[in-house]
Amino acid sequence: MIEKHCNITAIVLAAGKGSRMHSDTPKQFMMLGGYPVLYYALKAFQDSEVNDIILVTGDEYVDFCRENIVDAYDLSKVKAIVIGGAERYDSVRLGLMAAEGAKYVLIHDGARPCITQKIISDSIETVKKYAACTVGVPVKDTIKIVDCDQMGVDTPDRSKLWQIQTPQSFDRELLLSCYDRLGLEKYTAITDDTMIVERYSEVRTKVIMGDYENIKITTPEDLKIALNFLKKDVDTKMVK
């Protein structure tokens, strides 16, 4: 049975250092089209059917986020600003613990500003049915497995490969129980939350179509690409 009325919380991650961006300012706080990168994801959730937003950031950026982003843009659904951890999954765990009362959580990279309302509503509809869901897109290029000398080892069948994005959406109790089983061990190879659910539960994650524009800003050229994707929305907002 699909539940209609339950608390849905977005957990927006913004505690990374952005080492691959090579910028003094973490990428989520860099300006893009007149707004901080992080603003776009928060605004998308503010305008969506999620009830609350938990923002996870570095301890030195809590005041900055509150004053310059949450209050400045009247993002009233942000119920807490939580201090993150060393790895992405540490930050998720801390956000998850703060999302008390949520039946479902949508975990999203603050560095993915091009998220759409369709992605959010499709994720909510799907997590209610499957308990674990991620958005992604089928890969367009050939993917090669290489060894440490960068010599080709194998070429997986592309028809089975998807590039995974966020939000990743879960029944909160399910994800919490998987994080409990993960414990405090350190795994550098954990790059998303669906891996944790695969490893520590029997639940299979439903993968749904995201959007090729829902890119993660990781390296400098991504800023130019995202700006193009966002430009029409930015122009519309600017004239309001």
Ligand SMILES: Nc1ccn([C@@H]2O[C@H](COP(=O)(O)OP(=O)(O)OP(=O)(O)O)[C@@H](O)[C@H]2O)c(=O)n1
């Ligand atoms: N300890 C961490 C690491 C990452 N993130 C967040 O997770 C998202 C995806 O991570 P990534 O792109 O890897 O960001 P960084 O860790 O900042 O980048 P890098 O790996 O280049 O240092 C980002 O919104 C980032 O702020 C986080 O909240 N806490």
Ligand SMILES: C[C@](O)(CO)[C@H](O)COP(=O)(O)O
């Ligand atoms: C969660 C993620 O965005 C899905 O593509 C990605 O795995 C995050 O990886 P990162 O190394 O933290 O950027």
